[in-house]
Amino acid sequence: MTWNGDAIFRTIPLHVVLGGHCARLWGKSSRWSGVRMTNQNRVLARVDSDMDGMVLGLQELVRQPSVSATGEGIEECARLVRGMLERCGIPAEILRLGGGAAPVVYGEVRSKANPEKTILFYNHYDVQPAGDASLWDEPPFAGIVKDGSVFGRGAADDKGELVTRVWAVKACLEETGDVPCNVKFVVEGEEETGSEHMGAYLSRYQKKFSCDGVIWEFGYVDASDMPIISLGMKGLLFAELRASGPARDAHSSLAVLIENPAWRLVEAISSMRSADGTILIKDWYEEAAPLSDDELKLLDKERFDEDSFKTEYGIVSFVGDTGGLEAKKALAAGATCNIAGLSSGYAGEGTKTILPAGAIAKLDFRLVPNMDSKKQVERLRSHLHDGGFGDIEVRIFHVEAAARTDPSAPFVADVKAAADAVFGGHILNISSAGTGPMAQFAEYLGAPCVAVGCTHVFSRIHSPNEFARVDLLRDAAMCICHVMWNFGAGHHSPKFQK
Numbered sequence: 001m002t003w004n005g006d007a008i009f010r011t012i013p014l015h016v017v018l019g020g021h022c023a024r025l026w027g028k029s030s031r032w033s034g035v036r037m038t039n040q041n042r043v044l045a046r047v048d049s050d051m052d053g054m055v056l057g058l059q060e061l062v063r064q065p066s067v068s069a070t071g072e073g074i075e076e077c078a079r080l081v082r083g084m085l086e087r088c089g090i091p092a093e094i095l096r097l098g099g100g101a102a103p104v105v106y107g108e109v110r111s112k113a114n115p116e117k118t119i120l121f122y123n124h125y126d127v128q129p130a131g132d133a134s135l136w137d138e139p140p141f142a143g144i145v146k147d148g149s150v151f152g153r154g155a156a157d158d159k160g161e162l163v164t165r166v167w168a169v170k171a172c173l174e175e176t177g178d179v180p181c182n183v184k185f186v187v188e189g190e191e192e193t194g195s196e197h198m199g200a201y202l203s204r205y206q207k208k209f210s211c212d213g214v215i216w217e218f219g220y221v222d223a224s225d226m227p228i229i230s231l232g233m234k235g236l237l238f239a240e241l242r243a244s245g246p247a248r249d250a251h252s253s254l255a256v257l258i259e260n261p262a263w264r265l266v267e268a269i270s271s272m273r274s275a276d277g278t279i280l281i282k283d284w285y286e287e288a289a290p291l292s293d294d295e296l297k298l299l300d301k302e303r304f305d306e307d308s309f310k311t312e313y314g315i316v317s318f319v320g321d322t323g324g325l326e327a328k329k330a331l332a333a334g335a336t337c338n339i340a341g342l343s344s345g346y347a348g349e350g351t352k353t354i355l356p357a358g359a360i361a362k363l364d365f366r367l368v369p370n371m372d373s374k375k376q377v378e379r380l381r382s383h384l385h386d387g388g389f390g391d392i393e394v395r396i397f398h399v400e401a402a403a404r405t406d407p408s409a410p411f412v413a414d415v416k417a418a419a420d421a422v423f424g425g426h427i428l429n430i431s432s433a434g435t436g437p438m439a440q441f442a443e444y445l446g447a448p449c450v451a452v453g454c455t456h457v458f459s460r461i462h463s464p465n466e467f468a469r470v471d472l473l474r475d476a477a478m479c480i481c482h483v484m485w486n487f488g489a490g491h492h493s494p495k496f497q498k
């Protein structure tokens with residue numbers, strides 16, 4: 001398959017490519033017509049004709065493992081990203097904090113036409129571990145192109161999204177010698193392990209990173225190829241619970257006398273949540289922000305294909321048998337208490353009659369806006385203490401607050417118009433079900449954060465056989481061009497209120 005030539009004009013009707021943007025510019029001011037529209041056409045055509053280059057760039061990134069959980073290839077990948085930005089005309093440097101923090105790659109291009117407005121692309125070059133390589137059809141770091149997709153760990157999350165931003169800027173620079181607004185890249189290397197040092201980077205480089213709008217690192221496309229523009233992220237509290245029993249594994253006949261730590265742990269965990277998913281820890285929902293009427297209206301309009309979701313995950317029903325609007329509310333604004341891992345005793349083949357010396361559970365709690373992670377940690381500890389489980393050790397690995405961008409922010413309108421222009425529509429999602437350091441970006445930069453991109457909802461991120469569809473990479477790069485044009489030409493986004 002090739003992505004060369006003028007395929008853009010064959011696959012997308014011209015009025016869709018140019019979309020509402022040209023109508024808006026023509027309608028408002030005739031000085032934008034002519035030259036500017038020609039430039040836009042040329043930039044879009046350049047994105048299209050440079051798809052081979054973008055795919056090669058993505059393959060190169062995928063072939064460099066960069067697993068933040070183990071540290072494998074992190075340094076090498078940071079250097080690779082820096083080199084790639086520079087090759088694409090974006091001056092770049094590597095920022096460091098020391099103290100074990102992964103480097104951040106920073107790139108910046110100033111706009112000659114519009115130096116007053118700045119867009120920041122936040123992405124990450126680290127990836128999840130590949131997991132069991134035998135579950136992959138191709139080696140996880142081979143970056144194979146097959147059936148119109150790039151396969152490999154990180155192909156979608158987040159190296160695929162990163163190249164769409166880079167190649168959009170490259171196309172603008174090569175065709176016009178300029179960018180529609182100032183452009184900044186912040187590419188971190190610890191996103192998959194919880195962005196531990198992002199707050200410190202934001203604090204130290206607050207001025208350097210200052211901007212008027214942030215394009216977030218991910219962006220989904222639903223089962224019918226409609227882009228999902230996401231305005232928020234849930235928070236996260238990741239805890240380890242550890243129950244201790246006898247000094248060593250004991251003969252299981254002694255279960256008549258010796259308390260089994262696996263039972264204690266299971267009893268403690270089951271006291272935290274009811275079968276319908278409600279968290280039973282006292283005051284857990286106390287500060288949780290309710291959904292506003294506007295947010296509820298948006299959720300109601302949002303498309304969610306329950307059947308294809310269930311088919312994809314091989315499930316027959318949702319937690320608590322929920323569905324319809326309630327299922328959408330849960331995804332966008334529901335708090336969770338999830339068992340991420342459970343380990344104790346013997347789980348190998350056959351039998352082994354032991355009473356284990358200890359038991360460990362890893363729990364992750366998704367938080368919603370206004371929940372204070374410190375308070376939630378205290379509530380978790382009190383719950384265990386008050387329930388008679390005070391002997392269970394609690395270790396907190398990670399806390400992150402939730403954030404949501406105001407759907408009425410002008411920057412959101414810029415992104416919506418860009419998605420409409422390229423994809424012929426969009427779905428506005430008030431919050432992703434996932435977690436990222438959005439609250440910290442909002443706090444330090446005071447800019448609205450919006451996620452838009454090209455990750456197909458079933459592109460198996462974090463799973464074997466992760467892939468990125470090349471046609472969606474191209475569409476996303478064009479969408480980013482439109483975002484920059486809309487943002488550069490339009491209104492000034494007001495500062496974001498957290």
Ligand SMILES: [Zn+2]
Pocket residue numbers: 128157192461462
């Ligand atoms: Zn990820």
